[in-house]
Amino acid sequence: MVVVTIDNIHAAVVDNITIIQACKYLGIKIPRFCYHEILPVAGNCRMCLIEFEHDEDKIHVACATLVVDKVKIFTNSFLIQKVRENILELLLINHPLDCPICDQGGECDLQDQAKKYGTANGRLFQNKRFVSDKYFNVLIKTIMNRCIHCTRCVRFVASVSKDNQLGTINRGNHTEISTYFDKKIYSEVLGNVIDLCPVGALTSKFYAFKARPWELQTSENIDLTDGLGVKINVHFKERVIYRILPKLSYESNLQIISDKTRFSFDATKENRIVNLSNNVDTLFTKNWSNFLKYLNDLLKYTSKEKFLFIIGENTSLETMRVIKNLERFFDYSIVKTATPAVSNSNYVYNIPVSFNVLKSKSIHNCFLLSTNIRCENALINFRLKTKYFSNNLFIFSFGAKCNSDFNINFININPNNTLQFFEGKNKNVNLLKSLLFGHKSMFLVGENFKQRYVNNIEVFYNFLRKLNPSVEIFPIFKNINIEGLNNNNIKFISKKNIIDNKYIFTTYLDDTIFLRKLFNKNKMSDKVLFWFNTHYSQLAQRFNFIVPIQTHFEETGGYLTLEKKYINSVASIKSFGDSKSLYLIFSYIFTKKSIFYLTLNDLLDLQKPFEHFNEMVKNIHLYYLLNIKFLKHFTKTLLVSNYSYVMNYPFKVITQDFYLTNLYTKNSYNMVKASKEFRSNYSMFENK
Numbered sequence: 001m002v003v004v005t006i007d008n009i010h011a012a013v014v015d016n017i018t019i020i021q022a023c024k025y026l027g028i029k030i031p032r033f034c035y036h037e038i039l040p041v042a043g044n045c046r047m048c049l050i051e052f053e054h055d056e057d058k059i060h061v062a063c064a065t066l067v068v069d070k071v072k073i074f075t076n077s078f079l080i081q082k083v084r085e086n087i088l089e090l091l092l093i094n095h096p097l098d099c100p101i102c103d104q105g106g107e108c109d110l111q112d113q114a115k116k117y118g119t120a121n122g123r124l125f126q127n128k129r130f131v132s133d134k135y136f137n138v139l140i141k142t143i144m145n146r147c148i149h150c151t152r153c154v155r156f157v158a159s160v161s162k163d164n165q166l167g168t169i170n171r172g173n174h175t176e177i178s179t180y181f182d183k184k185i186y187s188e189v190l191g192n193v194i195d196l197c198p199v200g201a202l203t204s205k206f207y208a209f210k211a212r213p214w215e216l217q218t219s220e221n222i223d224l225t226d227g228l229g230v231k232i233n234v235h236f237k238e239r240v241i242y243r244i245l246p247k248l249s250y251e252s253n254l255q256i257i258s259d260k261t262r263f264s265f266d267a268t269k270e271n272r273i274v275n276l277s278n279n280v281d282t283l284f285t286k287n288w289s290n291f292l293k294y295l296n297d298l299l300k301y302t303s304k305e306k307f308l309f310i311i312g313e314n315t316s317l318e319t320m321r322v323i324k325n326l327e328r329f330f331d332y333s334i335v336k337t338a339t340p341a342v343s344n345s346n347y348v349y350n351i352p353v354s355f356n357v358l359k360s361k362s363i364h365n366c367f368l369l370s371t372n373i374r375c376e377n378a379l380i381n382f383r384l385k386t387k388y389f390s391n392n393l394f395i396f397s398f399g400a401k402c403n404s405d406f407n408i409n410f411i412n413i414n415p416n417n418t419l420q421f422f423e424g425k426n427k428n429v430n431l432l433k434s435l436l437f438g439h440k441s442m443f444l445v446g447e448n449f450k451q452r453y454v455n456n457i458e459v460f461y462n463f464l465r466k467l468n469p470s471v472e473i474f475p476i477f478k479n480i481n482i483e484g485l486n487n488n489n490i491k492f493i494s495k496k497n498i499i500d501n502k503y504i505f506t507t508y509l510d511d512t513i514f515l516r517k518l519f520n521k522n523k524m525s526d527k528v529l530f531w532f533n534t535h536y537s538q539l540a541q542r543f544n545f546i547v548p549i550q551t552h553f554e555e556t557g558g559y560l561t562l563e564k565k566y567i568n569s570v571a572s573i574k575s576f577g578d579s580k581s582l583y584l585i586f587s588y589i590f591t592k593k594s595i596f597y598l599t600l601n602d603l604l605d606l607q608k609p610f611e612h613f614n615e616m617v618k619n620i621h622l623y624y625l626l627n628i629k630f631l632k633h634f635t636k637t638l639l640v641s642n643y644s645y646v647m648n649y650p651f652k653v654i655t656q657d658f659y660l661t662n663l664y665t666k667n668s669y670n671m672v673k674a675s676k677e678f679r680s681n682y683s684m685f686e687n688k
């Protein structure tokens with residue numbers, strides 16, 4: 001610890017932090033342009049200068065100078081104010097005065113500082129310099145005249161891509177931020193440069209000239225475009241979402257979100273189902289009370305025919321529970337899912353769970369088991385990449401070869417040989433020993449691995465934990481709430497389920513080849529099919545009832561992330577068209593009450609079992625330790641038993657496109673544009 005005096009406040013602070021960090025702890029704000037908590041220090045804007053008392057070199061940069069013992073610092077002296085005025089005058093020599101038409105207006109760091117340290121009149125009368133705009137990609141708009149060369153964007157791109165795709169060219173007054181050879185930049189998290197840019201040089205193409213920050217309302221919500229469910233801020237006006245920004249969360253994603261999270265919000269209004277419709281009887285079209293009465297009577301009085309419910313991943317936990325209750329009370333209904341990633345074994349509460357895959361700092365080896373991590377979860381990929389670039393992280397990938405943006409040791413063996421490798425039956429047993437026993441290891445298990453390992457994947461997880469109790473295992477899901485399906489013991493559907501049931505209700509289904517085969521057009525004539533969903537699709541055309549329901553931005557609901565954390569969405573905007581809450585529709589059937597008379601207490605009662613979920617998972621017994629002596633001791637353990645077996649089809653890549661992973665993102669024009677540009681410029685897969 002060192003003792004410092006900053007603006008006459010005496011404080012003891014740890015000795016390896018910079019002055020700007022010490023000021024933050026003391027609540028003193030230092031103006032800055034180039035410094036950012038998540039980036040390496042550059043120290044090139046000089047806006048953060050502070051004054052040392054009794055020092056020959058009185059002025060220092062706060063972002064790049066470490067605290068020293070007994071130092072006395074002034075952050076707002078007369079000298080410092082003059083210095084900041086000069087720096088600002090220098091930056092404004094070439095910066096255009098176009099704040100009224102700039103999308104950053106109202107939240108621009110330069111504008112804020114100019115109000116404090118700027119002057120009303122400029123002293124220079126030469127023409128401002130002109131810099132041509134660069135084309136980054138279809139998502140990001142550039143106006144490079146506004147750039148102040150803080151290099152935040154350059155440092156961020158350097159940290160997310162192996163080849164420096166962005167940098168500075170020329171010198172002095174001719175300095176430019178450039179992509180060099182007019183090359184497009186691709187990264188799944190590139191949109192974060194919009195937040196990092198302190199001025200309006202980099203902005204969102206989909207927010208351009210749409211709204212001003214002071215007109216927008218903000219609501220905290222969660223993201224459902226991947227399995228992590230990170231926190232976001234939704235900015236909206238009336239019923240329309242204008243942008244999505246990250247919510248600062250030190251325990252998970254810091255301030256980073258993926259481009260899919262940031263730009264797919266237009267799906268809340270594009271291609272939405274507006275009205276209730278029915279292709280047979282116009283009695284139900286647009287008429288909710290007739291439809292609800294029909295549903296109620298159907299479930300109450302039709303007991304000869306069976307009912308099948310097919311639950312999609314994006315269905316909230318509360319809705320799943322209500323539908324499961326239907327299965328419990330009406331023995332003629334069954335509940336299944338069309339998500340192959342669900343576990344076929346019964347849900348176990350007391351399995352070891354590690355919290356926060358994004359914060360696993362001490363990991364030295366990472367095993368990817370048939371996961372195309374770059375497409376399946378861009379944020380985990382980002383964390384792996386930054387860890388890989390900053391220190392020794394060895395990454396081994398078993399499965400179909402994917403195009404990674406950093407070095408991965410790819411091991412091309414089939415599912416059976418993969419298990420033999422971990423059982424120590426392979427000739428690489430020494431490699432396995434050094435990997436598992438030398439350092440802490442993390443396993444990221446893809447959905448395809450679980451499809452190959454039939455029945456009880458927990459046998460495999462427990463085996464790994466016996467090998468090395470400190471291993472961390474995270475299943476990687478490309479969608480949220482697959483753990484919710486497991487928690488409700490909802491199993492994978494079979495063709496027989498479709499044949500056996502006349503009335504088939506589907507919720508939040510994606511339009512996939514598997515489902516198109518399942519709902520074979522020619523065999524559906526005797527069935528009554530219900531499409532409870534937010535969006536249309538080609539598959540929906542085969543359904544008799546199209547029922548508009550709310551997105552998670554319009555409805556409150558709970559979800560389990562891939563880390564088994566319970567998270568809540570809140571209703572930020574009003575429902576689109578005539579859409580209703582899926583939870584309320586099924587609660588109505590269940591409670592036999594009118595949809596409008598379901599009381600708040602009823603709702604709370606149904607949510608109660610999930611409130612303590614996080615607490616329950618936190619307190620469970622972590623890792624049962626075994627006295628491990630030799631690896632061969634465990635070769636007797638049967639990974640493959642009567643209860644589980646491995647399909648020896650080769651591993652395959654299940655997510656081929658980062659942008660289009662569920663029905664919601666497939667209906668976002670922003671995502672379709674990004675996907676199209678990406679496919680035309682980059683080879684996504686290198687399966688050789």
Ligand code: SF4
Pocket residue numbers: 146147148149150151152153154177196197198199201202
């Ligand atoms: S474009 Fe923005 S973030 Fe990049 S150097 Fe210029 S001002 Fe900084």
Ligand code: FES
Pocket residue numbers: 031032033034035042043044045046047048049061062063064
């Ligand atoms: S913030 Fe310190 S030099 Fe830019």
